[in-house]
Amino acid sequence: MKSTSLTVLLALALRTCASGACLESFDYIIIGAGTSGLVVANRLSENLSVTVAVIEPGTDQRNNSNVTSTEFGKGLDTPIDWNYASIRQPNAGNRTFAMHAGKAWGGTSTINGMTYIRGNVAEFDAWEKLGNPGxxxxxxxxYFKRSEKYTAPTKSQQAAGATYESRYHGFTGPLHVGYIPALKNGSFAPVVIKTWERLSIPHNPDLNSGSVRGFGMGPQTLDSELDIRYDSARAYLHPAEHRPNLKMFKGTGKRITWARGKSGDGGLVALGVEVINDGGEATLLRVEKEVVLSAGALRTPLVLEASGVGNSNILKSLGIETRINLPGVGENLVEQPSHFLMYSGDLPSAASAYHAYVTAADLFGANLSAVEEVTRASIPTWARAAADASGPGSLDVHAIEKVLQIQHDLLFKYNATAAEILVVIAPGNILASNYWALFPFSRGSVHLGLRSKLDEPVVDPRIFLADFDASTMVAAARVVEKFWSSEPMKTQASVTGPVVSGDFDLPGNATDAQWHAYLRNTGKQPPPFPATHPP
Incomplete structure (x- = not known):
């Protein structure tokens, strides 16, 4: 047992049993059965000498057609989507934005776009520079290769644009990765490839190599033969659910309970987790070794705050006793601004989408040096803006500056990709590009609104708090515009447009000011057509 007095445990057990909810004890308790939590549950429970509990408010959705389908968007805005709403964003038309997150065994991997593309080498190396040796x-x-069960594309899928290099893939792991069987139409791929190459965006033979720049078709987390989504539950929980030492609990992991350690330093150790069922009744699960908090980006901070871990000023306003003053909890939320442009054209619908990853050099061209200099000089201003928006005592400005400086180096020194552009052929003669900034400098937050309501987070992504993010989106939009108006795409697809949604007027040859206004007032909307691949 982890430095917890027997007297405290016995007293707590008596109180709990008297209320009708007797303690169960586990070596490990995992809060959240999502993308990561189930991987941990699987690996820990391989050792049959330890017991593992997983707490999840969602349920088993393995037979839900919205989950098994490989068509993106089927699970959005359904009961398995938390569908949180952000607060109004003053720099983005004063609108609110949907923040999708999965509510099921498998978490957000049950509703996401399934795209399986690793980041740039420099992105992972930056983890070490931030103070994480190794x-x-x-x-x-x-470990990427160890987790992957890659199915190489067929000849017809390769003709449609799917390419790979086997040295970057694993073939025996639990997570199926491949391409949908419907990917057989090869008439569109050569047009896309030639158009991007004329814009100096090269074809990338494998987007999972760690060198991401260029154009290619990324695989997805799916079973190519059965044509079903391979979410985290299917990959990691279903194969392990027969283990007698692994138990799923339906409910919300509300808070971690604490006890003082025996070391004499006054430190806290986790005593257990309070679980709330659908009827509002509380049960306490006792932990012998560790609590693993894996509730996702939008819920993990809420559990910490409900447990007394966070900014003492925020906890005091919520009526929660501060157990550990940790001001960074709920801060540094990063949300990638997203947008799309649509055109009219004449091409057969494609069964998937094509990715193009572009760098700052691709976006800003001859202005790159000037943009780099202005961006570097703006880092202190953006750091201060993030700290001020979070309130007193929330963030260390110098720490934010360090993170933003490393991010600046990724973009301008190591040429990490700055934006992603999808090319989609949709029903109804719609040609579309969804695009987003990969490294926004804006920083937001997510906190408890009320101590008793973990299902109602206060989410403030602070979209476009840093003006560079809007400039990146404008530059990406111009690349999209150039793509659809370039040969051979323009002629072979009979491209006309763009087709602007809503009442906003975006003229041809729009100025930077017009692009900024358009993006700030219409961005982050889902495509108005049934997409077969993620935005």
């Missing part, structure tokens, strides 16, 4: 591309790449 966390870099070289050390984690073998």
């Amino acid at each position: 966390w870099n591309w070289k050390s984690i790449f073998p």
Whole structure:
């Protein structure tokens, strides 16, 4: 047992049993059965000498057609989507934005776009620069391969644009990765490839190599033969659910309970987890070794705050006793601004989408040096803006500056990709590009609104708090515009447009000011057509 007095445990057990909810004890308790939590549950429970509990408010959705389908968007805005709403964003038309997150065994992997593309080598190496020795591309790449069960594309799928290099993939792991069987139409791929190459965006033979720049078709987390989504539950929980030492609990892991350690330093150790069922009744699960908090980006901070871990000023306003003053809890939320442009054209619908990853050099061209200099000089201003928006005592400005400086180096020194652009052929003669910034400098937050309501987070992504993010989106939009108006795409697809949604007027040859206004007032919307691949 982890430095917890027997007297405290016995007293707590008596109180709990008297209320009708007797304690169960586990070596490990995992809060959240999502993308990561189930991987941990699987690996820990391989050792049959330890017991593992997983707490999840969602349920088993393995037979839900919205989950098994490989068509993106089927699970959005359904009961398995938390569908949180952000607060109004003053820099983005004063609108609110949907923040999708999965509510099921498998978490957000049950509703996401399934795209399986690793980041740039420099991104993973940056983890080590931030103070995590041993966390870099070289050390984690073998685990990428170990987790993957890659199905190589067929000849017809390769004709449609799917390419790969076997040295970057694993073939025996639990997570199926491949391409949908419907990917057989090869008439569109050569047009896309030639158009991007004329814009100096090269074809990338494998987007999972750690060198991401260029154009290619990324695989997805799916079973190519059965044509079903391979979410975290299917990959990691279903094969392990027969283990007698692994137990799923339906409910919300509300808070971690604490006890003082025996070391004499006054430190806290986890005593257990309070679980709330659908009827509002509380049960306490006792932990012998560790609590693993894996509730996702939008819920993990809420559990910490409900447990007394966070900014003491925020906890006091919520009526929660501060157990550990940790001001960074709920801060540094990063949300990638997203947008799309649509055109009219004449091409057969494609069964998937094509990715193009572009760098700052691709976006800003001859202005790159000037943009780099202005961006570097703006880092202190953006750091101060993030700290001020979070309130007194929330963030260390110098720490934010360090993170933003490393991010600046990724973009301008190591040429990490700055934006992603999808090319989609949709029903109804719609040609579309969804695009987003990969490294926004804006920083937001997520906190408890009321101590009793973990299902109602206060989410403030602070979209476009840093003006560079809007400039990146404008530059990406111009690349999209150039793509659809370039040969051979323009002629072979009979491209006309763009087709602007809503009442906003975006003229041809729009100025930077017009692009900024358009993006700030219409961005982050889902495509108005049934997409077969993620935005």
